[in-house]
Structure formats: structure tokens, C-alpha cells
Amino acid sequence: MKSIVFFEQYGSLGGGQQVLVELIRAATHCGYAATALIPPGTCARQCATAGATVGAIPPLLLRMGKKGVWDVLKLGAYACAVLLKHWPALRRADMLYVNGERLLPAALLASLLFRKQAIYHIHLDHAGFERLLFLLALQCRLTRFIAVPSRFIAQRLRRYSGRFEDPRVVTLENGLDARFAAISYTDVFSRRPLRHVGCISRVSPEKGQDALLPLARAFPEMTFHVFGDAGFADGAYYAGLRQTAPSNVRFHGWVENIPAQAKEFGLQICLAPSRCSEAAPLVPLQMVALSCLMIVRRVGAQTDIADELGLRTFDDDEDLPGIFRRLLTARPEMLADETRSSYERAMALYGHEVYKERLRAFFRRMWDNPEPGHA
DSSP: OOEEEEEOSOSSOOHHHHHHHHHHHHHHHTTOEEEEEEOSSHHHHHHHHHTOEEEEOOOOOOOSSSOOHHHHHHHHHHHHHHHHHTHHHHHHOSEEEEOSGGGHHHHHHHHHHHTOEEEEEOOSOOOHHHHHHHHHHHTSTTEEEEEESSHHHHHHHHHHOGGGGSTTEEEOOOOOOGGGTTOOOOOOSTTSOSOEEEEESOBSGGGTGGGHHHHHHHOTTSEEEEEOOBOTTOHHHHHHHHHHSOTTEEEEEOOSOHHHHHHHHTOOEEEEOOOSOOSSOSHHHHHHHTTOEEEEESOTHHHHHHHHHTOEEESSGGGHHHHHHHHHHSOHHHHHHHHHHHHHHHHHHHOHHHHHHHHHHHHHHTTTSOSOOOO
16 A cells, blocks of 8 residues: 655644645545644544544744745754654655645655655745745656646746746646535525625635625625634734624634534625635635625636636625625526526536545546656
């Protein structure tokens, strides 16, 4: 049995970590013995449930945004500490799989030291320093693949450097995880008025939750539900939102069981107001699967998802009141037809069964040509 070691930088269960759990399930289905090196937390427990042996590593705290010399030194020291602590597992592994860029130096060092092939999975639209790390990994002959989550990110990387035209840079699109495997379409419009709007993501300025406040004031009959915790350095932003938001904005914190929460609060609309270039947004897929009418800002890969699924879009915050006025005067059966159509497209392109097979095909492909390519 071949073995694979996954590297993950966060123990909590965000979008990238849900992908990790599905990767582990696919790897074990394909006959791999999986080990996950990950900080303690909900994701670590999910990895164990998915079939991985879990090796605990400490979280690494770096400042957000541009990295300095101190961050680089911490990154190097952290890589050495992970390597020393998990030396036996890394030496025995047949493949290394990096699910977060902060563990890329540790995996690259292990790959070179033990002559192991490695895969590096990109989840975000990274800035210069992180792009340089992935470019460095691409120069290594032992790098089997660099997996990117969308055509948008593949294009961004190629514009950054022609070296990312390398055939080892492959697109591995996200999809719906096991929580959405058995969810059927439900008409949430025909039997009750349009009242409940959700916004689901980490709470930070670039995610755009402040766009909800003027909407809530303009539509006091509606309730706006914010699901998510503050970003790593955005506690003041979150506190400011809570202090200035009108009473029809409700803050629920982070929730793991989104299907249950959507049903409990009767969500009918979901708004994705992110201002940053989303690499591969999962929330639009998830909320369309939960029969919500999805409205997304046209940025990054959200634009592609919106076009594929027929979602409503906007460019500026000022566009939102007009969209909501039109929704409130629309016939319920029209909204039901619209959301059913989006649901069916999402399931055909990104449904859990489709996603499982995509990941399994990826793991089967790893050994089709075991010699890694050349930069």
C-alpha cells in the first residue's frame, strides 16, 4: 500500500480544510494509507474520521499581508521543527501533499531530503511572496503537481510567470462535500414572503460584510444573517459591524453545519459581497445546493461560477438595493424556477458524486506516469 502525508496549516474547518477532508477520503478510497500533519481542532478530528492517521503540529502565526524578515525566519524555523518531529512518517511516505502554503517549506525540504514526490495545492489568489514559494517548488524535479482550484487562478499564475505554463500545473476544481450529498431542491419562495438573507464567510473588510448594513436599513422587513468569525486581524472590524448594525442584522458566529442552519433560519437569499479576488468560492455552490437565490459580486472566480450557474451578480454596493427591490416584486414561482435551474446546474457540475470522482481520478493519475515532469 502506498502512503501519502498531507500537510495542513489550520486545525479549524474552513473551505480549504473541507477540501482536505475530501482529498483524504478520495486517497483512502484509491488505496493510499493517509497521514495528516495538522494542528489540533475540528479539521484534525474530521481527518481522522475520513481515515487518516493524525500527527499533531503547532499552528504557525504570521502577520497578514506582506511578510517581513521575521516572518521568513519563523517560517524556516517552523519547517525544521515539523521535519524533526515527524521524521519517521515523512521518510516512509511515497507522496507528500501540501494543502497550505505555510507548510510548503517543510514539505519541500522533506521532498528534497528524502527524495519524495510532492503535490502543492493552491487555494487562494496569493500575493508575491507566496507565488514565489510555489514557483520555487515548481523548479524542483520532485514536484509531481501544483493543483490550482480554478481557471481564474491558473490564468493569474501564468500572467505572473510563464513558468506556470508547466504541464504539472493542473486545475482541480472544488465541489460539494459530503454534507451536501443527499440534499434535494426545495422551493423556499412560494409559501412565505421573501424575508431571510444569509452572508457566510470569514468576517473581514475584504469579504465585504459592511455592504449588508445599508441594505438592512433600506429593507427593515428583512432579516440579514451573518455567519462567520472575525479574520485573524479583523476583530475591530467585526466589533464595529456589531455595534453599528441595525437590529435586523443578526450575527451567529462560525457554524459548521451550514445545511442545518440554513433550514433553521429559513434562508432564501445568500449574498457574497467579497471584494477580494476569490480563487474558487465554495459558498455559492453550497447555498445554491441549499435552494437559495445566490447574489455574488463579479470578482475573481466568482464571476465564472455565476456565469456557469446563472446567478445574479453585481459590481458595486450601490447596485444591491435595486436588485433587492426587483426580487421583492418578483413572482415566487419565477424565483423558484430560477433557483431550481441553478441547483440542477450546480449538481451536474459540482455535486458530491461528481466531486468524489474528480478527486479519485486525480489520485489515480498520480501513478500513471510516476516520473515527475521537468520545468
